[in-house]
Amino acid sequence: MQTEKPILYNYFRSSSSWRVRIALELKKIDYEYKPISLIKDGGEQYSEEYTKINPKQEVPALYIDGHLLFQSLPIIEYLDETRPNEYQLLPKDPAKRAKARMIAEIINSGMQPFQNLNVIRRVAKETQSEDKKQEWIKFYLTKGFKAVEDILKDTSGKYCIDNQITIADLCLVPQVYSAKRFNIDMIGFPNVKRVNEELEKVPEFVRAHAHHQIDTPQELKEN
Ligand SMILES: N[C@@H](CCC(=O)N[C@@H](CS)C(=O)NCC(=O)O)C(=O)O
Known part of the structure; x- marks a missing residue:
């Protein structure tokens, strides 16, 4: 307890x-x-x-x-x-649970690490180039979103897996926000965009948003 x-x-x-x-x-x-x-x-x-x-x-x-x-x-x-x-963030049904984890894993190990602060700082330092850093981020995020989009074609309803909020959705929303920050073109990912827009309306997601935290800088709080 x-x-x-x-x-x-x-x-x-x-x-x-x-x-x-x-x-x-x-x-x-x-x-x-x-x-x-x-x-x-x-x-x-x-x-x-x-x-x-x-x-x-x-x-x-x-x-x-x-x-x-x-x-x-x-x-x-x-x-x-x-x-x-x-x-229930991990669906009871084994196939749905596996698919929710697949999406979460693509984002967790195939996307986020490549935009992580210490990684991109190192890329910029090694290549002496901010452009190369941006190219690196774009390559990995686009590759990841392509895979997620492909999965969502089969699995999504209102959310990533049917109409139930799962661990996949918890990973998706912050990743789409990061993509916007890094100017990734989302035009080829209509299911990602649609599910993200749906999730952004859920009050629990609104409260957890990066712009609504105690350490959010004032200029972002206003957005
Ligand atoms: N796989 C880890 C990733 C954690 C992680 O990379 N966190 C980032 C922020 S999203 C961080 O603390 N970065 C610090 C740094 O790069 O120095 C998790 O899911 O918790």
């Missing part, structure tokens, strides 16, 4: 953090929001204090039920298993 309030170590614009914020909202879990700035003072994720929380020096990390958890997808699965409610 949970006694202490969970603590989410996260950053407003981090797509991995955002996935967990949506899960916490859907599971109706009251939590303390602990901002970890990825840019302030060279990045608070590298501080000695935070490295003790997450040795991978990334957000998110969630302290819950006496456990310190990191890696967004296992966190979401933990919340789903320990807090069953009307939102």
Whole structure:
């Protein structure tokens, strides 16, 4: 039984953090929001204090039920298993569950890492070129969205898997936001666009949005 309030170590614009914020909202879990700035003072994720929380020096990390958890997808699965409610984020049906995980995995391991701050900084440094960095991001995000779009043709209803919100949707919305930030042309991905627009209307997704957090800069809060 949970006694202490969970603590989410996260950053407003981090797509991995955002996935967990949506899960916490859907599971109706009251939590303390602990901002970890990825840019302030060279990045608070590298501080000695935070490295003790997450040795991978990334957000998110969630302290819950006496456990310190990191890696967004296992966190979401933990919340789903320990807090069953009307939102079952991993569908019961094995084929649907596998397809939801397929989409989540494409985004988690085939897209997000290639736009991750320390990775793109290294690409820019090694190539001495901001253009090469942009090309790199565009290549991997487009490749990932092509695969997701193909899956959605078969699986999507209102959301990624029929009309049930799943772990795939929690990954999709922050990834589409990142794509917009990096100026990726989404014209070839109508199902991604349609499902994303549908999800953006869900109140729990609105509350978890990058522009609605305590560490969101004022100029973005107004958007
Ligand atoms: N697979 C991890 C990825 C975590 C991750 O890469 N987080 C990014 C923000 S979305 C980060 O903290 N980056 C810090 C850096 O690149 O220094 C997860 O899903 O939690």
